[in-house]
Amino acid sequence: MSAADQIFAMLRESSQSGAPLYLQLRRSIEEAVNRGLIGPGDALPSERDIASKADISRVTVRKAVQDLVKGGILVQRHGSGTFVAPRMERVEQSLSRLTSFTEDMARRGMNVRSVWLDRGLYAPSPDEMMVLGLSSTELVARVARLRIANDTPLAIERAALSASVLPDPEAIGSSLYAALGTTGNRPVRAVQRISATNLGDADARLLEVPPGVAGLQIERISYLASGKVIEFTRSVYRGDAYDFVAELRLTGPGEEIRP
Amino acid sequence: MSAADQIFAMLRESSQSGAPLYLQLRRSIEEAVNRGLIGPGDALPSERDIASKADISRVTVRKAVQDLVKGGILVQRHGSGTFVAPRMERVEQSLSRLTSFTEDMARRGMNVRSVWLDRGLYAPSPDEMMVLGLSSTELVARVARLRIANDTPLAIERAALSASVLPDPEAIGSSLYAALGTTGNRPVRAVQRISATNLGDADARLLEVPPGVAGLQIERISYLASGKVIEFTRSVYRGDAYDFVAELRLTGPGEEIRP
DNA sequence: AAGTGGTCTAGACCACGCG
DNA sequence: GCGTGGTCTAGACCACTTC
Numbered sequence: 001m002s003a004a005d006q007i008f009a010m011l012r013e014s015s016q017s018g019a020p021l022y023l024q025l026r027r028s029i030e031e032a033v034n035r036g037l038i039g040p041g042d043a044l045p046s047e048r049d050i051a052s053k054a055d056i057s058r059v060t061v062r063k064a065v066q067d068l069v070k071g072g073i074l075v076q077r078h079g080s081g082t083f084v085a086p087r088m089e090r091v092e093q094s095l096s097r098l099t100s101f102t103e104d105m106a107r108r109g110m111n112v113r114s115v116w117l118d119r120g121l122y123a124p125s126p127d128e129m130m131v132l133g134l135s136s137t138e139l140v141a142r143v144a145r146l147r148i149a150n151d152t153p154l155a156i157e158r159a160a161l162s163a164s165v166l167p168d169p170e171a172i173g174s175s176l177y178a179a180l181g182t183t184g185n186r187p188v189r190a191v192q193r194i195s196a197t198n199l200g201d202a203d204a205r206l207l208e209v210p211p212g213v214a215g216l217q218i219e220r221i222s223y224l225a226s227g228k229v230i231e232f233t234r235s236v237y238r239g240d241a242y243d244f245v246a247e248l249r250l251t252g253p254g255e256e257i258r259p
Numbered sequence: 260m261s262a263a264d265q266i267f268a269m270l271r272e273s274s275q276s277g278a279p280l281y282l283q284l285r286r287s288i289e290e291a292v293n294r295g296l297i298g299p300g301d302a303l304p305s306e307r308d309i310a311s312k313a314d315i316s317r318v319t320v321r322k323a324v325q326d327l328v329k330g331g332i333l334v335q336r337h338g339s340g341t342f343v344a345p346r347m348e349r350v351e352q353s354l355s356r357l358t359s360f361t362e363d364m365a366r367r368g369m370n371v372r373s374v375w376l377d378r379g380l381y382a383p384s385p386d387e388m389m390v391l392g393l394s395s396t397e398l399v400a401r402v403a404r405l406r407i408a409n410d411t412p413l414a415i416e417r418a419a420l421s422a423s424v425l426p427d428p429e430a431i432g433s434s435l436y437a438a439l440g441t442t443g444n445r446p447v448r449a450v451q452r453i454s455a456t457n458l459g460d461a462d463a464r465l466l467e468v469p470p471g472v473a474g475l476q477i478e479r480i481s482y483l484a485s486g487k488v489i490e491f492t493r494s495v496y497r498g499d500a501y502d503f504v505a506e507l508r509l510t511g512p513g514e515e516i517r518p
Numbered sequence: 519a520a521g522t523g524g525t526c527t528a529g530a531c532c533a534c535g536c537g
Numbered sequence: 538g539c540g541t542g543g544t545c546t547a548g549a550c551c552a553c554t555t556c
Contacts, residue, residue: 020524020525020526021525021526022525022526046540046541046542047541047542048540048541048542056526056527057526057527057528057529058527058528058529059318059525059526059527059528060525060526060527062542062543063525063526065542067470067471070329070457070471071457071459071471072457076541076542076543077534077535077541077542078533078534078535078541078542078543079533079534079535079536079540079541079542080534080535080536080540080541080542081535081540081541081542082541082542090454092452095354095453095505095507096355096505096506096507096508097507097508098507098508188508189506189507189508190506190507190508191504191505191506191507192504192505192506192507193351193502193503193504194354194453194475194502194503194504194505195349195475195498195501195502195503196455196456196473196474196475196496196498196501197455197473197498198329198330198331198457198471198472198473198498200330211326212326212329212330212457212471213457214455214456214457214473214474214498215455215473216453216454216455220507237455239454239455239456239457239473242454242455243452243453243454244452244453244454244505245450245451245452245453246354246355246450246451246453246503246505247355247448247449247450247451248354248355248356248357248448248449248450248451248479249355249356249357249447249448249449279543279544279545280544280545281544281545305521305522305523306522306523307521307522307523315545315546316545316546316547316548317546317547317548318544318545318546318547319544319545319546321523321524322544322545324523335522335523335524336522336523336553336554337522337523337524337552337553337554338521338522338523338524338552338553338554338555339521339522339523339553339554339555340521340522340523340554341522341523519555519556520554520555520556521553521554521555521556522552522553522554522555523551523552523553523554524550524551524552524553525549525550525551525552526548526549526550526551527547527548527549527550528546528547528548529545529546529547530544530545530546531543531544531545531546532542532543532544532545533541533542533543533544534540534541534542534543535539535540535541535542536538536539536540536541537538537539
C-alpha cells in the first residue's frame with residue numbers, strides 16, 4: 001500500500017461523519033503529513049487522481065488542497081505537481097537589541113544577501129511627513145530591500161529617512177547604518193511595533209510564498225541620541241521562517257502582575 | 260448610481276487587462292472599500308447578484324469574495340449576507356514589561372472578561388516535561404482562557420505549570436499570578452517568542468474570525484527570582500486586533516549596527 | 519417563504535514544466 | 538506531447554437568517 005493511499009483509507013473511515021467532503025479530505029491529508037506517512041518534498045497524487053480515486057469532484061479536491069497550501073502544509077508548482085512543504089527552520093531575532101541582519105545571519109552560519117527593490121528620493125507620504133517631521137516641500141529618501149538567507153527570501157524592509165540625512169540613496173553600500181554613521185546620524189534607540197497580517201500578492205511573490213499566508217509586519221522608528229527621529233522602517237517578515245524573541249521584566253518591586 | 264455599482268464600473272474598466280476574472284473582481288471590491296465608497300458594516304450585493312450583473316459565474320465571485328474574507332476585508336454571515344468588515348482599533352502591548360492583561364485593558368477603558376477553556380491536572384507532554392523540568396510521573400497543571408475585551412475575543416492563553424506549584428487549578432480566581440503569589444511563586448522575568456501563523460479552525464472559531472487569517476503565536480517561559488522555570492504559556496492573539504511594541508537599544512558603546 | 523451563503527458536481531480550456 | 542496546476546462555467550441542493 002503506497003504512502004499516498006493511506007490518505008484514501010483515512011478518507012473512507014471518515015466518510016460517515018457528515019462533515020463537508022473537502023474538510024474530510026483536508027484532514028486526511030493533514031493527518032498523513034503529521035504522521036510522516038508522506039514527508040517533506042514528497043509528491044501528492046495529482047488533483048485529478050485524487051478526485052477520481054476518492055470519487056469526488058476536482059473542484060472539491062482543490063478546495064481542500066488550497067487550504068493546506070495557504071496553511072503552509074503543501075506547496076504547488078504549476079505544471080509540475082503538489083508536494084509536502086519542506087520543513088523550515090526558524091530564525092530567531094532579539095527584540096531588545098538593535099542588531100544587524102547581516103551579522104545576525106552570519107553568526108548562524110547562513111549565507112546572506114540582499115536585493116534592492118527601490119532606492120531614491122520621493123515626495124513624502126502623509127505618514128512619512130508625520131513620523132519624520134518633514135514639510136511637504138522636503139523630500140524623503142526611500143530604500144527598500146529584499147533580505148535573503150541561504151537562498152530563502154526572509155523579509156522585505158522598506159526604510160524612509162529625511163533626504164537631509166541621506167541625500168544620495170544610491171550611494172549606500174550594503175549597510176544603511178554604516179552610511180548614516182559617516183555623517184554621525186547613527187540611531188541608538190528604536191521602537192518596534194509588531195503585528196500579524198495575511199501577505200498580499202506583491203509581498204507574497206517577493207517572499208516566494210503563496211498569497212494569504214501569515215506574515216509578521218513590523219514598523220520601526222529609530223532615534224538619534226538627541227531624540228530626533230532618523231528612520232521609519234516598515235518591514236514584512238515570513239511568518240514561517242521567523243521568531244522574534246523578547247525578554248520581559250518587572251520594572252520595580254511591588255508591581256502588580258496578573259496576566 | 261449606488262455605491263455598490265461603482266464595483267461594476269471598475270470591473271468593466273479592468274476587463275481588458277487579461278488578468279483572471281476573480282482577481283479583477285477582488286481588486287474592484289478592494290478599491291471600493293479603500294476609497295470609502297462602501298464603508299464598514301455596509302452590505303455587498305449577494306453573490307448571485309454580483310455574478311449576474313458582472314456576467315460571471317458564482318463560483319468565480321465566491322473565489323474573489325473568499326479571498327477578501329480571509330484577508331479580513333469582508334465578513335460573511337450565513338443566511339444573511341456579505342458585509343464590509345468593521346474597522347478594528349488595535350490594542351498595543353508592551354514587550355518589555357510583564358503586565359496584566361486585565362489592568363492593561365482597564366487602563367484603556369475597555370470592558371474585560373475571560374472564559375475558562377480548561378483547568379485541570381494532566382500527564383505532561385514531552386514539551387512540558389522539557390521546559391518545566393518535570394519527570395513523567397509528575398503532573399502538570401494546565402489553565403486555558405479565552406480573553407475578551409469589549410465583547411471581542413482577543414486571545415487564547417494556555418498556561419502550563421508544575422502541579423507542585425499549582426496543585427488545585429480549579430481554585431484560581433481571576434488571576435493566575437495572584438494565586439502563584441500566595442505561595443511565593445510569582446515570576447519576575449519571562450522570555451517570549453513571537454511568530455505569525457494562519458489560525459486553524461478551532462482557534463479561529465474561538466476568536467470569531469474566519470479560519471486562515473493571520474494570528475500572532477506567542478510562547479512565554481516565566482522564571483522565578485531563583486531562576487527556576489515556573490510557567491510555560493502558549494498563546495494565540497488575533498492579528499487584526501493586536502500590536503506588540505518593543506523598544507530596542509544599543510547595549511553598549513561601539514556596538515556594531517548594520518540592519 | 520424568500521433570500522442568503524456553503525457545498526458540490528461534471529466538464530472545459532488555458533498556462534506551465536518536463537522529458 | 539503529455540500531465541500538471543490555474544481558471545471558469547452553469548446548475549444543483551443544503552443550511553441558515555429574516556420576515
